[in-house]
Amino acid sequence: MQEKLSARLHRQLQTDSQLSLSDFAVLVCLTDVPEESLRVSQIATALEWEKSRVSHQITRMERRGLVERVDCPNDGRSAFVNLTACGRKAIEAAAPQHVETVRTVFLDHLTREQLETLEAIATKVIDHLDAEGS
Amino acid sequence: MQEKLSARLHRQLQTDSQLSLSDFAVLVCLTDVPEESLRVSQIATALEWEKSRVSHQITRMERRGLVERVDCPNDGRSAFVNLTACGRKAIEAAAPQHVETVRTVFLDHLTREQLETLEAIATKVIDHLDAEGS
DNA sequence: TCGACTTAGGTGATGTGTCAACTATTTCTG
DNA sequence: CAGAAATAGTTGACACATCACCTAAGTCGA
DSSP states (O other): HHHHHHHHHHHHHHHSSSSHOOOOOOHHHHHSSSSSSEEHHHHHHHTTOOOOHHHHHHHHHTTTTTTEEEEEEOTOOEEEEEOHHHHHHHHHHHHHHHHHHHHHHHHGGGOOOHHHHHHHHHHHHHHHHHTOOO | OHHHHHHHEEEHHHHHOOOOHHHHHHHHHHHHTTTSSEEEHHHHHHHHHHHHHHHHHHHHHHHHTEEEEEEEEEEEOEEEEEEEEEHHHHHHHHHHHHHHHHHHHTTGGGGGGHHHHHHHHHHHHHHHHTTTOO
């Protein structure tokens, strides 16, 4: 189910908005903060991605003009990732349709009880995975 | 949950047996038939993978000696994929530990009811995805 | 203040997955 | 039977993920 769902959501986002789920995830992070700017490590923490994964992803997104890297003046090691106008436009255009798709291919098929059970499962399994140190 | 689970299972399989989940899936297909041999398209159907994905995967596995390609005498277009001794050894070594990991990181945390609910959810969602033709 | 350690991030190799285009071989049909 | 269409599989380009390793910059104790 999970593989088919991801594939379906990925295809929808890609077709309708030329964004991947990874692009979308990063853009959501950035739009979630008022400055529309985060350091690489903050994105990594938020998404639970490796820093190298974030770095590669940002490189690709920068190439397409969705975000831009800006050196941090306080700390010469860090780099800020800023949302560009193009990136903001992209996610604003993509989000409503994406949310709608999540509903129609997934949420709408679940009863409230089923959703609650799934949430309980996920919480339990994730807690255990996190506890054992991955 | 799903991402963390896949990551965890992948890491276990990779670390303990030098196999990826994809390798494992292909090997399972092959060991499931008495001849230990399938055509590319049969693997694609069984795993619901694109034929191109299968082809790439087989190329990589062939390079490592897990499987081998054999031309089909009846149909010049087809190719058989055969399990090698090395491949059989690999999956026999990997399977018990992998199954055990699936239990300890996932199944053991679910009650019978939760498992049944999850199954119902998956069936419903998958049926719908399949029905809409993608 | 000097050197060890840590932290932030980037890079290249390799494996993985998708798409579009391609070759070669049936197979079907007029 | 000739040519169109379907089928089997491969390939190359690119996006994505992980790993191991690297650099540069800050931090901190002797």
